[in-house]
Amino acid sequence: MTRGSALHVEDLCMTFGRGGPQEHRVLAGLSLRVDPGESVCVVGPSGAGKTTLLRCLAGLAPPTSGTVRYGDQRLTGPHADIAVVSQDYRGSLLPWMRVWDNVAFPLQGRGVKKAARKATALECLDAVGLADVGDKYPWQLSGGMQQRVAIARGLAYDAPVLLMDEPFGSVDAQSRFDLEDLTLQLRRRLGITVVVVTHDIDESVYLGDRVIVLGGRPTAVLDTLTVPFGTDRDQLTTRADPRFAELRTRVLARIRGERLDQDAEPARN
Amino acid sequence: MRGLQLGALVAVVALWALVAGAGVVSPTALPGPAAVAAALGGLLGSGTYWQAVGDTLDGAVTGLAVAVAVGIPVGLVTGVYAAAEESSRLLVEILRSFPVIALLPVFLLVLGSTPGMKATVVFIACVFPILLQSQYGARSVTPSVHETVRAYRIPRLLRFRRVVLPGAVPSVMTGLRLAATTSVLVAIGVEVLTTLPGIGHMIMEAQQAGASDRAYAYILTAGAIGYSITLLAQYAEHRLLRRRPPARAGEAA
Ligand SMILES: Nc1ncnc2c1ncn2[C@@H]1O[C@H](COP(=O)(O)OP(=O)(O)OP(=O)(O)O)[C@@H](O)[C@H]1O
Numbered sequence: 401m402t403r404g405s406a407l408h409v410e411d412l413c414m415t416f417g418r419g420g421p422q423e424h425r426v427l428a429g430l431s432l433r434v435d436p437g438e439s440v441c442v443v444g445p446s447g448a449g450k451t452t453l454l455r456c457l458a459g460l461a462p463p464t465s466g467t468v469r470y471g472d473q474r475l476t477g478p479h480a481d482i483a484v485v486s487q488d489y490r491g492s493l494l495p496w497m498r499v500w501d502n503v504a505f506p507l508q509g510r511g512v513k514k515a516a517r518k519a520t521a522l523e524c525l526d527a528v529g530l531a532d533v534g535d536k537y538p539w540q541l542s543g544g545m546q547q548r549v550a551i552a553r554g555l556a557y558d559a560p561v562l563l564m565d566e567p568f569g570s571v572d573a574q575s576r577f578d579l580e581d582l583t584l585q586l587r588r589r590l591g592i593t594v595v596v597v598t599h600d601i602d603e604s605v606y607l608g609d610r611v612i613v614l615g616g617r618p619t620a621v622l623d624t625l626t627v628p629f630g631t632d633r634d635q636l637t638t639r640a641d642p643r644f645a646e647l648r649t650r651v652l653a654r655i656r657g658e659r660l661d662q663d664a665e666p667a668r669n
Numbered sequence: 670m671r672g673l674q675l676g677a678l679v680a681v682v683a684l685w686a687l688v689a690g691a692g693v694v695s696p697t698a699l700p701g702p703a704a705v706a707a708a709l710g711g712l713l714g715s716g717t718y719w720q721a722v723g724d725t726l727d728g729a730v731t732g733l734a735v736a737v738a739v740g741i742p743v744g745l746v747t748g749v750y751a752a753a754e755e756s757s758r759l760l761v762e763i764l765r766s767f768p769v770i771a772l773l774p775v776f777l778l779v780l781g782s783t784p785g786m787k788a789t790v791v792f793i794a795c796v797f798p799i800l801l802q803s804q805y806g807a808r809s810v811t812p813s814v815h816e817t818v819r820a821y822r823i824p825r826l827l828r829f830r831r832v833v834l835p836g837a838v839p840s841v842m843t844g845l846r847l848a849a850t851t852s853v854l855v856a857i858g859v860e861v862l863t864t865l866p867g868i869g870h871m872i873m874e875a876q877q878a879g880a881s882d883r884a885y886a887y888i889l890t891a892g893a894i895g896y897s898i899t900l901l902a903q904y905a906e907h908r909l910l911r912r913r914p915p916a917r918a919g920e921a922a
Pocket residue numbers: 416417424426444445446447448449450451452453487
């Protein structure tokens with residue numbers, strides 16, 4: 401049971417300040433695909449262009465060249481099927497709206513009545529472990545709580561595709577595990593597609609069906625790893641699996657630009 | 670804090686009494702506080718006084734109200750649509766740097782010495798601070814919020830009502846506060862320079878009649894009106910912004 405369509409990225413290039421003195425080629429010909437119901441993690445060093453890639457996937461930034469397709473539509477702007485949780489969670493919350501209102505705001509845009517959207521918002525807040533802060537204002541919450549509000553807003557949108565940029569960076573370790581499990585559980589239960597950008601290599605292996613490693617200058621896809629743990633994962637046993645350690649070693653090696661013994665080709669050219 | 674402020678006020682009045690009492694300046698140039706207070710007390714019971722206050726407020730409020738009705742929507746819309754703002758910027762810059770009072774002879778010629786002319790001059794003086802602050806406010810939507818609103822496909826009207834408007838409130842309030850003070854100043858200025866009825870006119874009249882205590886009573890009245898407007902604006906601002914993070918509310922103050 402999956403929802404939505406596949407995301408196809410073909411030969412995506414992104415150059416900022418083209419033609420100017422500050423020309424900066426960030427992404428050079430990225431191709432990848434995310435299937436419906438799949439969970440894909442994107443890892444890569446800071447400044448590699450992970451956020452840029454995610455913004456292209458969300459239809460928020462037009463690529464310099466190349467295409468992003470959702471199903472058979474070419475994405476030229478934000479799509480109703482795609483929810484985004486941005487890296488700047490703090491700045492993305494509206495200070496004059498109560499927490500529940502922030503979470504429900506995208507639903508108001510869809511014309512959902514107040515009572516219904518408030519109920520949904522409170523449910524989603526509950527899911528991220530914020531059962532009783534609905535009536536507060538975002539700036540009255542800690543950073544980690546604000547980050548969870550932004551995630552709740554993404555969940556409330558109830559889109560078949562959920563894109564999250566460093567979504568668990570500011571939350572404590574325990575909440576982080578809970579949110580990772582929540583993500584996996586939503587994916588399993590609702591059949592949504594999840595793309596998570598993360599710095600955390602362990603997290604990428606734990607969350608992803610596939611891990612896409614970005615790197616190089618300009619950035620290209622260095623490697624795509626398939627994670628063989630299925631949809632039922634568990635913080636203790638999955639992380640203790642010997643294959644888990646193997647995968648994380650491989651991701652780490654890729655990010656650091658090291659060659660692995662089994663490589664026929666150099667990791668970068 | 671309040672005590673300190675009151676103390677400063679008392680000190681000023683005491684100094685005033687001292688200077689006036691010492692006879693350094695003639696009592697016609699600077700009557701003592703007691704004389705002015707007595708004159709003001711007498712005026713408070715007279716119909717002419719309230720008529721003058723009413724005339725001044727009438728011109729100030731009419732001009733300000735039209736400035737608000739025009740400046741806020743135009744400022745917000747031009748602020749949201751950068752292109753409209755580009756095209757209007759030069760015009761606004763030129764218009765707002767014009768000293769309105771210097772244009773008074775032109776207005777006198779075109780509109781004549783009428784209450785409508787007074788309101789028009791007030792309007793022109795007030796509309797630019799409001800317009801510019803509204804423009805500024807509408808543009809204060811951060812890139813992060815803008816992107817979120819886009820990503821979640823918030824319809825244009827809803828975005829305007831729940832994102833642009835609340836985001837612009839602190840800035841618009843600053844414009845209003847500036848304009849409100851300006852409105853009374855300009856109304857009185859026009860009255861001083863023309864024969865239009867109002868506080869400014871009464872100041873001139875009292876001075877020409879040699880009744881400087883009465884002239885000062887009117888000047889004090891003008892000050893009191895200005896101060897009341899500031900208080901009112903602060904109160905409104907406080908009410909509107911009380912649900913904001915402390916830093917934001919402070920920024921606007
Ligand atoms: N709008 C923009 N204009 C110019 N340069 C940009 C813009 N957005 C991003 N960049 C540049 O593109 C590069 C990649 O930025 P991006 O935010 O995608 O990195 P990232 O991989 O998400 O990094 P991090 O892990 O630190 O979040 C950076 O060098 C950044 O300076």
